[in-house]
Amino acid sequence: MDSHHEGPNEIALVGDLTDNEGEITDKLLSIEPGGQMTMFIDSPGGSPYCALSLMSLILLRGLRVTGVVTGECSSAALWPFAACKRRLVTPFSVLLFHPMKWQSEEHVGLSEAAEWARHFGQLEKDMDQLLADLFEVSMAEMGKWINPGRYVSGHDLVDHGLAEMLDLKTTRLFEMNGAEGNRKKRVRVAH
Numbered sequence: 001m002d003s004h005h006e007g008p009n010e011i012a013l014v015g016d017l018t019d020n021e022g023e024i025t026d027k028l029l030s031i032e033p034g035g036q037m038t039m040f041i042d043s044p045g046g047s048p049y050c051a052l053s054l055m056s057l058i059l060l061r062g063l064r065v066t067g068v069v070t071g072e073c074s075s076a077a078l079w080p081f082a083a084c085k086r087r088l089v090t091p092f093s094v095l096l097f098h099p100m101k102w103q104s105e106e107h108v109g110l111s112e113a114a115e116w117a118r119h120f121g122q123l124e125k126d127m128d129q130l131l132a133d134l135f136e137v138s139m140a141e142m143g144k145w146i147n148p149g150r151y152v153s154g155h156d157l158v159d160h161g162l163a164e165m166l167d168l169k170t171t172r173l174f175e176m177n178g179a180e181g182n183r184k185k186r187v188r189v190a191h
Contacts, residue, residue: 009037017046017054017076028057036064039084045075048100048127055079068166069093069154082134087163089154098149100124135162
C-alpha cells in the first residue's frame with residue numbers, strides 16, 4: 001500500500017461535532033504526531049465532552065493546526081479552534097461564546113441529578129478557564145464574552161489579537177497550507 005500523501009492535510013469540522021466525532025477523531029489520528037494540518041470550521045458546537053476530546057487530541061499529539069472559521073464556530077467548537085497554533089477568520093465569521101448548557105434525555109433520580117449538577121458546575125468553570133488559557137486571555141476578559149453569551153465577529157477576534165483576518169478577495173487557500181513555493185508575490189508599483 002502506498003503511504004505517500006499528496007496535497008495538504010485538511011479536515012472539516014462541519015455541523016454538530018457530536019454527530020461527526022468518530023470521523024473527525026479518525027482524521028486527527030491519521031495526521032502524524034507533530035504534523036501540520038488545516039482545519040476548516042463551520043459548526044454550532046456539540047457536546048462539551050466531544051470538544052474536550054478533539055482539543056485534547058490536537059494538543060496531546062502536538063499537531064500544528066491552522067484553524068479557519070469559514071462560517072460559524074460556536075459553543076463547543078470553540079475548544080478545538082482555541083487549540084490551533086494559528087487561527088484565521090473572515091470578516092463574516094461568527095463565534096458564539098456562552099455558558100455551557102446541559103440536558104438529560106434520561107430519567108434520573110434526584111441524587112444522580114444533584115451529583116450531575118455538581119459535576120457540571122465544576123466542569124463549566126474548568127472549561128471556561130481552559131478556553132481563556134488557550135486563547136491566552138484573562139478569565140475576566142473571556143468572562144465578558146461567555147456571560148451572558150455573546151456573538152463575536154471575526155473582526156472582534158482580530159481586534160483582541162486572537163486571530164488573523166483573511167481577505168477573501170485576495171487569499172489563495174493553498175498559501176495557508178504551506179505551499180509557499182507556489183505563491184506568486186504581488187508587487188505594487190508606485191508611479
